[in-house]
Amino acid sequence: PELKHAGYDKVIFRGKSPKLVYIWIHNDKVEIRDASHLKGKGAVETQELIRQELKEPNAQVAAIGLAGENRVYTASIEQGRSSSSRLGMGAVMGDKGIKAIAVRGTKDINLARPAEFIELCNDVLKYIKFRNENPVPNVMTILQGLGSPQEMFHVDEKWHTENFSWGNARTQRKDFWTKGVELRWKEVQESVRTRLISCYNCPMKCGAIISIPGLSAYMMKCFTKLTYTMAAFVDDLDFGFKIAQRATEYGVDGFSTPQIMAFAFELKESGILTDADFAGCPSDNEGKFYWLLDRIVRREGIGDILADGIHWAAQKIGKGAEAYAHNNIKKHEQLPLKLGMLNPVYFLMYATGEKINITQIEGQFPQAPFATMEEREEFISDWIQCPDDKFKQIVLDWEFRGERSNPHYPTVDMSVDIVDWQEKMHYIDDALGVCAGLSSFPLKPPYHMHNYPKFVSAATGIDMDEDGLTQVYNRNRNLLRAVNVRRGLRRADEVPPEDHWKKRFPELEAQLLDAYYKFKGWNNDGIPTKETLQALDLGYVAEDLEQRGIIKNGQD
Structure with missing residues (x-):
């Protein structure tokens, strides 16, 4: 949160520097500094060198290493106890000639209703303690906790x-x-x-x-x-x-x-x-x-x-x-994982995801059915995060074998609903800057669709409810899709690796994509329609796609 304490929500860099530089942000003071002496230094090493140079041991520094400088497509940005690794963000930073961004902020952060916000935080802390003491049973070890x-x-x-x-x-x-x-x-x-x-x-x-x-x-x-x-x-x-x-x-x-x-x-x-x-x-x-x-x-x-x-x-x-x-x-x-029977939910997540990592889509819904009805009933008994009881019924009915098993169960429409819910939580986390590890990724997390609107309202004073937060998600999802559509993304690209599952079902896979696109308000090639974009107050995006010839005759 150092950037927030300095008084900023985000920093946007346009263009590129002719020489290697780093950015120093200290509250209202912003400098572009020479970084030629840091060329070739490691990402972690650079962080410490900049702190020493600034004589600011508490400065937070995000830096690239040699991979970012050389625009390696898998280059990351390293920062303290975190890393921005997927999609080659370090290569973008290196292409702009930015070696690092250092921030020191000492300002207060103002909340609209602080007492209400802190009470919500305390509720979350209590739930985290409860979950740590009560891991989810009947799932693999790494899925039991938060x-x-x-x-x-x-x-x-x-x-x-x-x-x-x-x-x-x-x-x-x-x-x-x-x-x-x-x-x-x-x-x-x-x-x-x-x-x-x-x-x-x-x-x-x-x-x-x-x-x-x-x-x-x-x-x-x-x-x-x-x-x-x-x-x-x-x-x-x-x-x-x-x-x-x-x-x-x-x-x-x-x-x-x-x-x-x-x-x-x-x-x-x-x-x-x-x-x-x-x-x-x-x-x-x-x-x-x-x-x-x-x-x-x-x-x-x-x-x-x-x-x-x-x-x-x-x-x-x-x-x-x-x-x-x-x-x-x-x-x-992708993850080096090869499986047997097609899973319809994971097919959709792999095929349509645009965050390019399955762990940035999956999460709050179980990865596999529970073995017995007793286990299923135990799981849903305290599933307060579930946005709709229909998901509880899916868990109750889902089996390892028979008619209610993969690949035909969850059904096409059920699979679309599950993927939409899981996507929604990841995109909301991104919008709010909350770690997926306490929201969209684990089973039964402390942050979920029912309490997130309360946090937003207490922090910002915006009158937010679940419908409003869903609208935020839909706007973000369609904006990201529109950006990638402009760059050539089409249905033909939404294909998991051919050998990801041994048993594939092309007709079912086509039905899944058809249903997902229809649910999203996209055409059969995965492009948001003009009507969908206008309903989300994204008419300017529709106009851009029309001018580029991507949306034709008002729609397709």
Whole structure:
């Protein structure tokens, strides 16, 4: 919240700097400062150097590493205990010539009805305590609690290591997790985890400070400890923590980057890339990944092509490389997860999502049915977050096998409703700046559709209800869709990886997309209609799409 304390809601940068700079915002004082001395410095290192230069130890700094400077498509922005990793935001920052943004704010934040707001906050804190003491039963460990997945706390990785795919999202190792592996990984994780940490003013501790002898400390959250390890086919978790430190300083996304490297080595094994492309590359799995990470970030040799991501690299490489880019949606790498039976809800989330990560769509609805009616009834008994009782009935009726199971249950219309609810919560979180780990991502979170309008009203004085907040969501959703439609997004792009599920149902998948588009008020190609945009007071967007020939004859 440092920017808010400085008196700003957001900062917008237009154009680009002819030389590398950083921005210093200290309340009403804003400076553009030379950053040539920071060129090539790590993202975490840069934060500390700027604080020292400013003599402001409490300044908050968002910075890019070498990957952002070199416009690597998976470049991240690193900031304190957080990271903006997906979609290459670090490359955008680097293209503008901005090395970092430093902020120090000491102003008060004014609320419309502070007593009411604090009372709501206290209710949330009580509920967080209750949920921490009462994890959701009958679901996998990481889904039982709140926050982003508690990967820094939990050491049981049986589900991930045996269900997620290794290498270039190809191989499942169903017998990997043994007692010996568990003990060894537990020892490694506890030896490098200095302490669990939370974000500003949050009671949850979703991240950790990682300290490895000989390396600078860094912050880790979520699955990054596994992504490099599994992509490289390395059984030692120590490798995952060590290479993630280098990757964090470089400033790269921990989901896409390991897959890019696994993709490259699979191309080498197939003969599409040659020894000449990997001249000087070590032969061991760990050494190979370190070597290629350096080449990608520096855009050297084959790394220059791979730095654009799997989709674009495959097109440049040719010679059949496109067939190896098998885990992309909308030109972006996805979680390395391959499943059996088509799940209609997840098909829609994967296909239509524009935040390019399934964890930015899924959340408050269970990922799978419960085994018994007793378990289902227990789950819905205190499901206060549920926006409509129809969702409770879906959970009660959903089964592992039979007529009420995947792929035909939840039904098409039910699937659309579920996806809309989950999308809605993620988009509202984005609009409000609230962490998905306490709202849209976990089961039974403290922030939800029933109390969010109260928070907005108490904080801003705006008379907000659930219908009004839904309108905000619909405007945001359609604006994002319109931006991507202008850049060429169409129905043909809304396709999950061909091998994501072994059993596919093309006719059902078409029905799901048809129903989703109709529900959203979009045409059959996924383009918002003029009528929909005007109803959302987005007539200027409709006019823009008409002028570009995207909406024709008033509609399609």
